[in-house]
Amino acid sequence: MTLRMDPLQFMAPVDDRTIIENARRVILTEAASIQSLADRVEQAFAAACRLILECQGRIVVSGMGKSGHVARKIAATLASTGTPAFFVHPGEASHGDLGMVQPHDVMLLLSNSGETDELLFILPFLKRQGTALIAMTGHAGSALARQADIHLDAAVETEACPLGLAPTTSTTAAMVLGDALAVALLEARGFTADDFARSHPAGNLGRRLLVRISDVMHSGEALPRVRINAKLSEALMEMSRTRLGITAVIDDAGILRGVFSDGDLRRVLDDHRVDLREAEVGSLMSRTPITIGADQLASEAARMMEQHQVHALLVVNTAQQLVGALNIHDLLRARVV
Structure with missing residues (x-):
């Protein structure tokens, strides 16, 4: 045994x-x-x-x-x-x-x-x-x-x-x-840190130093935009279609003139003097939208959103023409934040 x-x-x-x-x-x-x-x-x-x-x-x-x-x-x-x-x-x-x-x-x-x-x-x-x-x-x-x-x-x-x-x-x-x-x-x-990021694209540093606005922004048909003389109802339909919580307001040359957001809508609904059916978005929009360039880092967009307490940004070129838009969910999906 x-x-x-x-x-x-x-x-x-x-x-x-x-x-x-x-x-x-x-x-x-x-x-x-x-x-x-x-x-x-x-x-x-x-x-x-x-x-x-x-x-x-x-x-x-x-x-x-x-x-x-x-x-x-x-x-x-x-x-x-x-x-x-x-x-x-x-x-x-x-x-x-x-x-x-x-x-x-x-x-x-x-x-x-x-x-x-x-x-x-x-x-x-x-x-x-x-x-x-x-x-x-x-x-x-x-x-x-x-x-x-x-x-x-x-x-x-x-x-x-x-x-x-x-x-x-x-x-x-x-x-x-x-x-x-x-x-x-x-x-x-x-x-450099940029060199290090290129060999670590899946890491936090790589995403922060490599992912650019152009990689995550919405463009083309997915870009929310209305003319400056559009009715408020058109702006709301555009916001609903693209689901970014904002719509850019542009002129006939595509130059960004303002932004209309969920926050602007809440303020309009609280103002009983506004005729919701006839009001033009140009009179209700915010005229100083927070913008960013397409070549900037996505991490910079996260910093700007936090600094300005906004959930979305519009992307413009050097001529201030609208080229894209993104919100915090785009940054989350890219794992930048």
Whole structure:
């Protein structure tokens, strides 16, 4: 008969204070290693940046195990900040994926020990085709560091793991050094927030910096508009047809002369002196409509709506001719607000 043992019964009792102290020890250990890392960012780091800036191809990042996870993140950060990069698994590289790496690329290889077999195995093939190599290791005398064109020192004194086995401080150091590389390259390239948005079109920043009024506005037959001498009833029918809560009031040249909104309608209904059947919209409209240009950002429309306490805007060109209209629901659908 097999006895099932509960692993929890062998655990030593631990109190909350011990748990908290252990957590703080890990954080302080890693923080100290990062501070030490900053003091060792010197000429080799600048040389690595210049090599990448001069690269005519892409940056190929590779690593095994936990270093591989860090390498994936570094590749993603580089790619999203203006440096074309991708990850290649070193084990798969020797089974065909090495064909992704071209002579004009730069390869960034991560290994804390600097002795990772899978990386060392592909080095002769990379060197033979002339691919530039940057190694990021924790041991300057390692085989990987010696054979690379540039070595980035990511050494740490100790792992935060009490056994000294699980990659903890070392992976944090590599991650931070990768971030430093990406940001240094970003600044060297003059990479802007607009550039960042173009690689993040689905994110909040991308929508705020890329979506323009012309992308969300109503135009053509969907644009609410009446002539300045139109009857109030015509304006109401136009507002009902387009469901934007407003209608533009234009002259014969298409120049915007005013706007009639739901708010204007409420004021008219409260004024018993107005003949609702005979009144012309030109005498009831607001003569100072809030307008915006079609090339402006949709996020600017959101700001203007909030500032002026309106729910819709009219879009005009430089000649003040009406070209579009939008309301808060259009911005919500575009996920700008």
